[in-house]
Amino acid sequence: MNEALVAILFWGVAWGTNGVLANRFPKSRLVRAIVPALFGVTLLVLWQGLVRGLEVSPVILPAPSDIATAIGANLPLLWGDFAQTILKGALAGYLIGCGAAVLVAIAVDRSPFLQRGLLPVGNFVAALPIVGIAPILVMWFGFDWQSKAAVVVVMVFFPVLVNMVAGLAATDALSRDLMATWSASYPQALLKLRLPAALPFLFNGLKIATTLALIGAIVAEFFGSPTRGMGFRISTAVGQLDLPLVWAEITVAALAGSGFYGLIAMIEKAATFWHPSQRGH
Amino acid sequence: MKSILPILSVLAAIVVLWYGGAVWLNSQWTYDQAARAGVEVSFSEMVVDTLRQDRPVLPAPHQVAVGLWQGVAGQAITSKRSLVFHAWVTFSATMAGFGLGTFAGILLAIGIVHSRAMDMSVMPWAIASQTIPILAIAPMVIVVLASLGIKGMVPKAIIAAYLSFFPVLVGMVKGLRAPDAMQLDLLRTYSASQAQGFWKLRLPASMPYLFASLKVGIAAALVGTIVAELPAGATQGLGARLLSGSYYGQTIQIWSALFGAAILAALLVLAVGVIERITLKAKGMAR
Known part of the structure; x- marks a missing residue:
């Protein structure tokens, strides 16, 4: 369960950061690159955390780390x-x-x-x-x-x-x-x-x-x-x-x-x- | 109406080419059979024979037409050999998925238009995901879901939903942004709330964009459903019909299923077009 909670926490923090970044500096090119990248990373972390934390069988959905190993x-x-x-x-x-x-x-x-x-x-x-x-x-x-x-x-x-x-x-x-x-x-x-x-x-x-x-x-x-x-x-x-x-x-x-x-x-x-x-x- | 004659002549040219191809591709079999039987065939006999083989390499147009007609009208609708039955299986999964995908796409588009953070996070991925050959993964999704015990219409609908989701999302975001600054300012001078602005300006303005992407989406949903029916094990639907035809070398069956799918696709796009015309007329946007 721990990994899942950490992942959900990470998601919340990243979402907040994205919200602040997007509303403060909507014109900055750096922010335009960071925000989607952070969103992508969040999805991966959420995926990894939920699969590990909820002990999903790798037959149904392998974690990103398993895929990277493969x-x-x-x-x-x-x-x-x-x-x-x-x-x-x-x-x-x-x-x-x-x-x-x-x-x-x-x-x-x-x-x-x-x-x-x-x-x-x-x-x-x-x-x-x-x-x-x-x-x-x-x-x-x-x-x-x-x-x-x-x-x-x-x-x-x-x-x-x-x-x-x-x-x-x-x-x-x-x-x-x-x-x-x-x-x-x-x-x-x-x-x-x-x-x-x-x-x-x-x-x-x-x-x-x-x-x-x-x-x-x-x-x-x-x-x-x-x-x-x-x-x-x-x-x-x-x-x-x-x-x-x-x-x-x-x-x-x-x-x-x-x-x-x-x-x-x-x-x-x-x-x-x-x-x-x-x-x- | 000016283009009826050109279209007909192009179609006629295709049919002529098709007959030529059928004679050319099927002649090998005819000559082989004749050589085995030890008889000489004249050219005209060869042509006649190539157009009425049971398992031709390329069936002639009239054979496909007969196959299609027998599949549609020659069977009881509930029969496993009826194309109407298979088309219905495919159609129902397509519509379920299309409805789900469209609903989700519109919902997310509304979120994106109203939240800048969501826009900047999700949109680049939504656009990038359209360059990924998602369709090729469809059979895998089916097999995995089947191992979970989810079978039948649901997995096919999921794939159809996924495929129609992105065109609708992208088109709808574009559409909801279509009102220009002047119109938005006008609503502000009326001191309209955000919800009023959405219902009275943004939503009606997005309709042409929505319907353009609905046409793309419904075609994609149908292709997705057909590909999703390909993995071995599926016995119902136009895709399963294609696959069983290719296993048993029943070329006429493959071509009839293919044309059945083409007719279904044309009808679906046409239906969206009719709804589009009615809606745009009701909103006073008909051109």
Whole structure:
């Protein structure tokens, strides 16, 4: 019981500190970083204290320290799963899917007819539970990473396509007329005006697609995989009730997801530095 | 109405491509069978055969349509082979989770808008958590809860709730902040209390944002429920239908379940859209 009481006490103190900090110095950048960090630490302490104090079985919920131990003890295993799922499956599929979507968007862009037809269909498909296609693609492409990449391709294609088509249409008539007065050819106008103008939209789609790519790659492994990979490890470790290992995989997946997203956001910042949404701060 | 023709032609192109793919992918099996039987098949015979196999690699559109029709209308609704039955199982878990997630999301958003400490603590984590592939963990949650003796609809609803929670939270915070300083000042000159400001200004102003995120949330809840039905052991629901189809190589069953899920998703988003239109009209915000 003691640990639980300490944790609850810590929670109270941290909450009070956060309240004071947030109301005293709402503009300070340091406080803006400290407050969420303190909140995160509080959650971990509360988790640790309650699990230990109330003697929750590790089969139900392992304490953060158990998870950290599992991560430390299984580093090579986790790296192997990470390489199989994220580097091979998700990344390959992400690159192929996004590349194909951008090319199709540029091809479609020349025909307003196709655009009007493809946009509603794409929007509709983007809202569907596409992840359900995983068993079919695993059947077609086998158990290795190729089938995972195929699932990822299908999942990321439509959100990126819809955003890219909208982006290519985002230039205003004035800029297009300007290009026409300079007698710019189609490739010139595409390269110098419409592609840069489409970038903010494209990156929006690319950021949505990062999470989808990881989900597709991991879920596809539940339908069959070689004896490595994050989805495989999660489902087998759950079967053995090795919950610390499961949570270690989840931690890796969470870090990979945020890292992937952060990477795309950084590229976006560098590529669209001129856009108002990036200049604000 | 101008875009009906383009949409139809895109759909027609998809169907044509699909038939082509079905012939191409299924021809191997036809040729193998013919070689085994020692007969030559002409091209037209091959095409006909690829479109009516029992377990095709890729079922042709009309096979899926027949499978879907038999699943919906060919069975008693209570039968285990009825798609309506499975769709109902999935739908009820989705709605339970969606309701719970939306309620929690709105509640937390109200807290965040009224407490700066909560805003600064919770919001960065709420946004960061959207980059995490939560869906991939869903089957694990199911198995753990099952080992605790919690089975059936509740674990699926928990996952659906979790997935619809964050879009609603983020959208609702944005919406409750939508009134500008001038409107807030006006309410202050009326000496309105905080509760009055909430009910009369902030809540109505947040409706467009709420509905935009409800559409995202309900689609996410449905996907979450379907993935939650995937772990072995589930026998009911569209996800279980997908899984049993993939175990037994019943491709037509997989595709019918997939299309059933797609139709369900479309209906749910459509329903939210209708409620949105009615609400916005009642609030005088219809565009």
